[in-house]
Amino acid sequence: MSEATPPLIQLSGVEKRFGINHALKGVDLSVAKGDSLVLIGGSGAGKTLLLKCIMGLIPFSTGTITFEGADVNGFNSAERRRFLDHFGMTFQKSGLFDSMPVWQNVAFRLLQEGTMTQIQAKERAVDRLAAVGLDAPTADLYPAELSGGMQKRVGLARAIANDPDILFLDEPTAGLDPIMTNVINELILDIVERLGATVVSITSDMSSLPVISKRVAMVHEGRIIWEGPTAEVNDCDNPYVDQFVHSRAEGPIEMAVTAL
Secondary structure (H helix, E strand, O other), X not given: OOOOOOOOEEEEEEEEEEOOEEXXXXXXXXXXXXXXXXXXXXXXXXXXXXXXXXHOXXXXXXXXXXXXXXXXXXXXXXXXXXXXXXXXEEOOOOOOOOOOXXXXXXXXXXXXXXXXXXXXXXXXXXXXXXXXXXXXXXXXXXXXXXXXXXXXHHHHHHHOOOOOOEEEEEOOOOOOOHHHHHHHXXXXXXXXXXXXXXXXXXXXXXXXXXXXXXXXXXXXXXXXXXXXXXXXXXXXXXXXXXXXXXXXXXXXXXXXXXXX
């Protein structure tokens, strides 16, 4: 990357405190346009919080986050709306609204913005559902009527409803069987190729790493402790990464377990 071209997203010394809980402890991270980065790390390490801070869903305490070289904290309301228009995000456990049919879930943002009529929004939703392998009748079902894999697909359809150029995917294959995991990963690859999107994912599924990422960063106790090409992660000499990637019970990452 040339000096004249700033990273698409740049985090410098980002911290987040919730009272006495120091959740993020000086995170530095660069994401280039067209990048495909996966964040790994244990539960509670700060991965999801990091994505929410970038999007402004949760305000960070100190540090700076820039988008195309501009400080996001300096955006006015119109600039913030344009900034958010770049993003699509999937949430853990899909994050669907149980009281709404599938098509309204997919088109939720478009309906809230008032940029489309109900008919247009439903047509867009049906089109995006088709892009993730779900047929038109699915649009009129409710989330409770869907399997876990179908809910993941609906969440992905919602993330791409506005044709974003940045996708944040939070555990897109969590809880799925190996076959459905592969299906979702292939869908992600197809969508990224068609949209030309920059992708930052969170996953605990190490088998997905070589499929959906070019780079990996490990978050541990609110810090990024290792970052490098995906091809190097399996043979990394960082003991925390080695333990996590290879699911070792013994190592520097200690789990609080109470004996029965």
